[in-house]
Amino acid sequence: MKKIAVDAMGGDNAPQAIVEGVNRALAEFKDIEIELYGDEAKIKDYLTATERVTIQHTDEKIDSDDEPAKAVRRKKKASMVVGAQAVKEKKVQALISAGNTGALLAAGLFVVGRIKGIDRPGLLSTLPTADGRGVDMLDLGANAENTAHHLHQYAVLGSFYAENVRSVVKPRVGLLNNGTESTKGDPIRKEAYSLLSADKTLNFIGNIEARELMNGVADVVVADGFTGNAVLKTMEGTGLSIMGVLKEAVKTGGFKAKLGAFFLKDSLYHLRDLMDYSAAGGAVLFGLKAPVVKCHGSSDAKSVYYTIKQVRTMLETDVVSQLTEVFTSKED
Structure with a gap:
């Protein structure tokens, strides 16, 4: 029990x-x-x-x-x-x-x-992606500042969680950065990239940009706590805003909008469920x-x-x- x-x-x-x-x-x-x-x-x-x-x-x-x-x-x-x-x-x-x-x-x-x-447990949550697989991201705010060593540990933690809890085989690990090139980022990101590349126990796929998070490009995404929390809040706010705008457009768009919404009802429900992060559970202090x-x-x-x-x-x-x-x- x-x-x-x-x-x-x-x-x-x-x-x-x-x-x-x-x-x-x-x-x-x-x-x-x-x-x-x-x-x-x-x-x-x-x-x-x-x-x-x-x-x-x-x-x-x-x-x-x-x-x-x-x-x-x-x-x-x-x-x-x-x-x-x-x-x-x-x-x-x-x-x-x-x-x-x-x-x-x-x-x-x-x-x-x-x-x-x-060294520092990270706050990990499974965020929604367009393909429905989800992506495990950490740190989402447990630590405001991190070193490259911490980011390396988060990659290990996130990969372990994805494999053992979500049954993802060889989880693809990405480092959140301001560009995909290996030379991008501040000194911490550059050092973290080197550490992750050298760790052969990880399936490291390189840097990824925030705009790709919901496209299913990785199974695990690593970030410092400050950035991770900002990204999480942005995603939550964007999802809520999109659904709010759609509802308002249907309500104020007249007969054609309501008719269109009727025929798109199943697709709209699917969109709502896709962006509903609550079904993934809470954030784990892993x-x-x-x-x-x-x-x-x-x-x-x-x-x-x-x-x-x-x-x-x-x-x-x-x-x-x-x-x-x-x-x-x-x-x-």
């Missing part, structure tokens, strides 16, 4: 969306147990599942405007922190939260702990001793369900233990 801790109080739509996502996951997967951390009375208002779920009552929660490191140190009874502590003590195997991203990163690093040999996964702050029940599904796959494939063995052997 896979035991997963869920912070019920994190995110814009907590606890309703969190608990409803848990209800759906428990109905779908018979091999998981969920421990919900948060206000018991509020959680019970939405909890319909009666088996394989328990509530650990907490009076505190970390708010979105709390300073991350201080909040983790001072709010010892916050739902997120108590959940992380349960992971550390092996009472549960993984932690999911839609709460304060910085605080979750701090809880992951300071409470759960990083795998020996990994490189820790256990899965710690961040749901989007505005996650609905569907997104929470898919994040639980993602964590279930991570536990099923035992990807963290395998990763630990790889880096432990490198240290030896």
